[in-house]
Amino acid sequence: MGAVGLQTHIWANNTRSVILLVTFPILLIGMVYGVELILMGMGFLPNSGKGLGDDMALAASWLGATIPLALGIAAVWFAIAYFGSQAMVDALTGARKVERKTEPELYNLLENLAISRGLRTPTLRVIDNDSLNAFATGLHEGQYSITVTRGLVQQLTRDELEAVLAHELTHVINKDVRTMVIASIFAGIISVLAEMVFRALLYSGGRRRSNDDNKNAMPLILIGIAFAVIGFVLALVIRMMLSRTREYVADAGAVELTKNPDAMISALRKVEGRSSLKGPDELQQMFLDNQPDGVGLEGLFASHPPIEKRIEALKKFGGGRDPGPWSGEAAPSYAASYETSVPSAG
Amino acid sequence: MITWIIIGVVVLVLLFIVVGGYNKLVALDQRADQSFADIDVQLKQRQDLIPNLVETVKGYATHERGTLDAVTQARAAAAGATSVNDKVQAENMLTGALGRLFAVSEAYPDLKANTNFQQLSAEISDIENKLAAARRFFNSAVSEFNAVRRQFPTVLFAGLFGFGSDKPFFDVGEGDRAAMNAAPPQVKF
Numbered sequence: 001m002g003a004v005g006l007q008t009h010i011w012a013n014n015t016r017s018v019i020l021l022v023t024f025p026i027l028l029i030g031m032v033y034g035v036e037l038i039l040m041g042m043g044f045l046p047n048s049g050k051g052l053g054d055d056m057a058l059a060a061s062w063l064g065a066t067i068p069l070a071l072g073i074a075a076v077w078f079a080i081a082y083f084g085s086q087a088m089v090d091a092l093t094g095a096r097k098v099e100r101k102t103e104p105e106l107y108n109l110l111e112n113l114a115i116s117r118g119l120r121t122p123t124l125r126v127i128d129n130d131s132l133n134a135f136a137t138g139l140h141e142g143q144y145s146i147t148v149t150r151g152l153v154q155q156l157t158r159d160e161l162e163a164v165l166a167h168e169l170t171h172v173i174n175k176d177v178r179t180m181v182i183a184s185i186f187a188g189i190i191s192v193l194a195e196m197v198f199r200a201l202l203y204s205g206g207r208r209r210s211n212d213d214n215k216n217a218m219p220l221i222l223i224g225i226a227f228a229v230i231g232f233v234l235a236l237v238i239r240m241m242l243s244r245t246r247e248y249v250a251d252a253g254a255v256e257l258t259k260n261p262d263a264m265i266s267a268l269r270k271v272e273g274r275s276s277l278k279g280p281d282e283l284q285q286m287f288l289d290n291q292p293d294g295v296g297l298e299g300l301f302a303s304h305p306p307i308e309k310r311i312e313a314l315k316k317f318g319g320g321r322d323p324g325p326w327s328g329e330a331a332p333s334y335a336a337s338y339e340t341s342v343p344s345a346g
Numbered sequence: 347m348i349t350w351i352i353i354g355v356v357v358l359v360l361l362f363i364v365v366g367g368y369n370k371l372v373a374l375d376q377r378a379d380q381s382f383a384d385i386d387v388q389l390k391q392r393q394d395l396i397p398n399l400v401e402t403v404k405g406y407a408t409h410e411r412g413t414l415d416a417v418t419q420a421r422a423a424a425a426g427a428t429s430v431n432d433k434v435q436a437e438n439m440l441t442g443a444l445g446r447l448f449a450v451s452e453a454y455p456d457l458k459a460n461t462n463f464q465q466l467s468a469e470i471s472d473i474e475n476k477l478a479a480a481r482r483f484f485n486s487a488v489s490e491f492n493a494v495r496r497q498f499p500t501v502l503f504a505g506l507f508g509f510g511s512d513k514p515f516f517d518v519g520e521g522d523r524a525a526m527n528a529a530p531p532q533v534k535f
Contacts (some may be wrong), residue, residue: 319485328471
């Protein structure tokens with residue numbers, strides 16, 4: 001059933017995310033199979049060389065042993081990366097922690113949102129940077145943190161800022177940081193495997209063929225390469241697709257929290273084209289907006305959907321209104337709009 | 347044996363569809379109810395401000411008894427309303443009466459200069475903006491529930507579980523509705 005509103009839109013994207021996550025282990029299996037075929041073709045593995053079909057079946061029969069091995073390595077890798085990633089994020093961003101005392105309005109906005117969902121308020125950080133962006137980090141309770149740029153605080157109205165904080169808080173609620181760390185670890189393992197395959201082929205290309213005893217060497221190696229290339233590309237594409245579905249869910253979640261689709265749309269309009277912020281890949285996925293420098297294959301490798309499509313979804317499912325692209329005129333900051341909400345005479 | 351397995355699988359799949367559909371409806375129903383509670387919170391807050399507002403206006407605008415009485419009555423009706431439909435009607439009356447009150451207050455410069463009145467009207471204006479947002483969210487939650495309820499295959503069994511009819515929207519009256527959808531109401535002073 002297609003999405004007919006905000007909640008069904010969220011459900012549809014969550015289902016999509018689960019399907020995408022499940023494909024990672026399948027891709028890993030495909031990669032392992034490809035590596036087996038290549039090793040066989042190069043004559044490293046015993047009992048091969050009867051016929052192409054027999055060899056491929058033989059390689060498949062070994063998967064029972066090699067898959068647990070690969071998954072075991074993935075688990076160890078995951079454990080290391082899981083505990084290392086937070087330290088890395090902290091070290092790289094150079095964000096400053098802010099308290100209620102220093103930024104009362106901003107802190108209260110976040111705290112009110114967190115209270116409305118019964119959450120512990122995440123640590124709030126500000127980066128002194130003119131670009132308009134925000135991100136959530138943290139893999140478990142007590143570690144969650146939401147960071148906004150100084151430019152964002154200065155350019156957005158109170159409602160827009162609340163929408164952005166709600167977007168990031170939704171990433172926290174949905175544990176998207178963890179999901180994306182898992183995805184990037186899988187993608188990392190697959191890309192390392194692919195790299196090993198290509199290096200091995202490059203170095204041994206000339207020498208191995210001479211004492212090769214497998215008559216299916218060529219087709220086996222070619223099929224193995226095909227597996228490796230497809231796995232490598234798909235891992236990248238799926239990781240980015242996953243990231244994009246999480247962005248749609250976070251946009252919808254922001255509307256759930258603030259009940260204000262218009263503010264989310266106008267915040268996105270302001271961020272549009274002004275979001276450039278540098279960071280490692282794992283972090284960029286969590287940005288409020290992050291667009292690739294060049295135009296890729298229809299955004300297949302983009303971690304975020306184009307702003308237009310996000311606004312389209314907010315209009316369709318959240319009932320929001322789009323004010324059109326932002327001209328970039330001097331906008332009142334949230335502090336100023338707070339003051340003017342007291343009506344003046346006349 | 348094979349036929350039994352097939353029958354078992356079919357029954358399981360049907361069960362899955364029904365359970366999934368039912369759980370979906372319950373979640374959407376609950377969500378709509380919860381967003382109506384959000385409207386209620388704002389309505390209650392607005393009602394609580396009104397006695398204070400009426401007292402303040404009384405001190406300055408002595409000739410506006412009729413307008414003040416209308417506000418007081420509308421508030422009493424709103425506070426006493428229990429069903430969704432009664433609430434919607436009473437609150438629409440209250441909104442109208444408040445609008446007239448703020449309109450006549452234009453004629454009293456001393457009243458407009460009163461800090462208490464300024465604060466109260468600012469608070470009411472803020473509440474009405476939140477109310478508009480909460481109402482919009484409620485209406486979209488209702489329309490989502492109704493749409494899913496009427497979708498196939500949910501429509502086949504929705505009635506069995508007490509989801510046989512559409513939920514009512516928070517209507518602000520036929521005429522106002524179009525205007526409300528075009529732009530949220532704003533209290534002008």
